[in-house]
Amino acid sequence: MSQSEQLLSLYRQMLIIRYTEEQLARSHQMGLIHGACHTYVGEEAIATGVCAHLRPDDAVFSTHRGHGHALAKGVSPREVVAELFGRATGCSQGRGGSMHLFKPEVGMMGTSGIVGPCILQATGAGYSFKLLKSEQVGVAFFGDGAVNNGAFHEGLNLASIWKLPTLFICENNLYATEVPFAYASGNPHVGNRGPAYGMESLTVDGNDVLAVYEAAEEAVRRARGGEGPTLIECRTYRTRAHAEGMRDAGYRTQEEVEEWKERDPITRYNEWLLENEEAGTETLAAIEAEVKEMVVDAEEFARNSPWPEPETVSEHVFNQR
Numbered sequence: 001m002s003q004s005e006q007l008l009s010l011y012r013q014m015l016i017i018r019y020t021e022e023q024l025a026r027s028h029q030m031g032l033i034h035g036a037c038h039t040y041v042g043e044e045a046i047a048t049g050v051c052a053h054l055r056p057d058d059a060v061f062s063t064h065r066g067h068g069h070a071l072a073k074g075v076s077p078r079e080v081v082a083e084l085f086g087r088a089t090g091c092s093q094g095r096g097g098s099m100h101l102f103k104p105e106v107g108m109m110g111t112s113g114i115v116g117p118c119i120l121q122a123t124g125a126g127y128s129f130k131l132l133k134s135e136q137v138g139v140a141f142f143g144d145g146a147v148n149n150g151a152f153h154e155g156l157n158l159a160s161i162w163k164l165p166t167l168f169i170c171e172n173n174l175y176a177t178e179v180p181f182a183y184a185s186g187n188p189h190v191g192n193r194g195p196a197y198g199m200e201s202l203t204v205d206g207n208d209v210l211a212v213y214e215a216a217e218e219a220v221r222r223a224r225g226g227e228g229p230t231l232i233e234c235r236t237y238r239t240r241a242h243a244e245g246m247r248d249a250g251y252r253t254q255e256e257v258e259e260w261k262e263r264d265p266i267t268r269y270n271e272w273l274l275e276n277e278e279a280g281t282e283t284l285a286a287i288e289a290e291v292k293e294m295v296v297d298a299e300e301f302a303r304n305s306p307w308p309e310p311e312t313v314s315e316h317v318f319n320q321r
Contacts, residue, residue, distance in 0.1 A: 007278050008287065010052060010209050014044040014266050015291040017068045020077045023295050024067070024084055028244040032303070033084045035097045036113075040068030042207075042239040045265035046171050047072035049212025050139065050232075053220040058137045059109045059125040061118035064099045065171075065238075066111030069141050074106035077298035087305035094308045095316070115176075116149035118142055119168065123155040126164030126229065135224040139167045145176025147190050156231065160197045163228035167219050170233045171206060177242050178251040191233030199229050206234030207265040210272070237263075 001009065021039040028037045040047070043065075051072035054060070062069040070080055075091050083090025084098050091103045099113040109125070112118060118140045125138030146152055147170060159166045170190045174181050182188040194201020200222065204211045212234060219230035237260035241248035248257075273279040 004278060006052070007273065008283070010048055010213065011266075011269055011273060011279075011284065012287050012291060013048040013052070013072055014209060014269065015288060016077060016294065017044040017047065017071050018266055019291055019295040020071060020080060020298065021067060023299050024081065025240065025244055027081070027084070027299065033098070033244075034086055035099075036064070037084065037098045037244040038065040038067075038242065039238070039240050039244065040065055042260065042264065043171055043173060043234075043236045044068055045209035045212050045269070046169065046206050046234045046236060047141070049209045050141075050167070050169055050216040052213055053216050054107065054137065054139065056106050057134075058107050058139065059122065059129075060107055060139045060141065061109050061121040061125070062101070062111040062141045063115070063118055063143060063146070064111065064113045065143065066099070066101055066141070070101045070103070070108050070111070073103075073108045075101065075103045075108055077295055078301045079103065081295075081298045082302040082305050085302040085305070086307065087302055088308045089301070089305040093312075093316075116142065116146045116151035119146065119149075119151045119155035122166050122168070123159045123164060126159060126166035126223075127162065129165050130162065135165075137165045137167060137220055137223045139169060141169045141171060143176060144170060144172040144174065144181040144190065145179070145184070146170075147193070148176075148185060156194075156197045156199065156229070159229040160199045163226065165223035165226070166229040167216070167223060168229065168231045169216075170231070171236055172233055173236050173238045175238075175242070175252065180251070189233065191231065194231040197231075199231060201231035201233070203233040203235060206236030207260075207263045207268065209265055209269050236265075239264075 021041050027033050047068040060073050079091040083092050086094045088094050101111045122138040122140035129136040191201050191203030204215045215232050
């Protein structure tokens with residue numbers, strides 16, 4: 001892929017996430033989604049910039065806000081929307097919903113509503129890859145709230161000791177549900193914690209897709225080369241409520257939300273592409289039209305997909321005795 005093609009691919013991927021999430025928000029309001037729906041609106045640059053460097057056999061472990069990670073890792077909009085609709089054509093065959101997206105075929109190893117376990121899972125994946133002497137990479141995407149969880153200390157410490165090929169991507173959107181990270185942590189920064197574990201770490205603007213892309217490129221290179229893990233803090237912001245249907249006032253001001261909307265990652269990248277003559281308005285408009293059509297198709301596909309058959313309820317369930 002040429003540099004020009006790669007730059008446009010980043011734009012297209014962010015749009016796929018944004019338009020899919022906006023459609024899911026509308027679908028939730030219409031009662032088509034049963035259960036929670038945590039959108040990734042405002043944070044698209046992170047999943048896009050990191051996953052651009054991953055292969056299908058690299059393993060991604062995610063959190064409750066995982067739609068963007070799944071889409072960036074190769075799960076189609078059809079499969080994501082159908083899963084949230086609870087349909088058999090979803091990536092988890094209608095069994096997972098918003099917070100449990102799986103597709104091992106493309107290395108999407110799962111999202112979870114439990115805070116923190118993805119850190120340990122990615123560490124375990126890195127350990128497996130090291131034992132196999134492969135060049136695969138394990139990646140954990142997690143929010144700022146997870147860094148106050150014991151799994152954060154345990155995972156980073158172990159990954160550092162054994163120099164595991166693992167990326168720890170903290171999406172610091174400043175709030176753990178409605179609790180300000182600055183209040184919940186004595187050190188409200190994550191990117192400077194790496195040295196305490198003896199690992200590389202840095203902080204980047206999570207709303208700048210090129211900054212994320214460049215940081216992830218180096219981290220993946222180090223991981224594949226046997227140089228160990230990297231912690232990357234991406235400073236970002238979700239511009240919708242913690243979950244659809246929840247209140248979005250009382251813990252942050254509308255002025256703060258509007259200020260961050262001015263730093264929207266897609267708008268900024270659109271302007272950058274035009275200013276640097278990497279693409280013209282017609283090219284970008286064509287990409288936007290194509291993605292919009294893709295998302296409309298995904299919603300229609302999900303609506304028309306069958307529900308899981310009741311007789312399949314015991315499939316994929318394992319007796320541990």
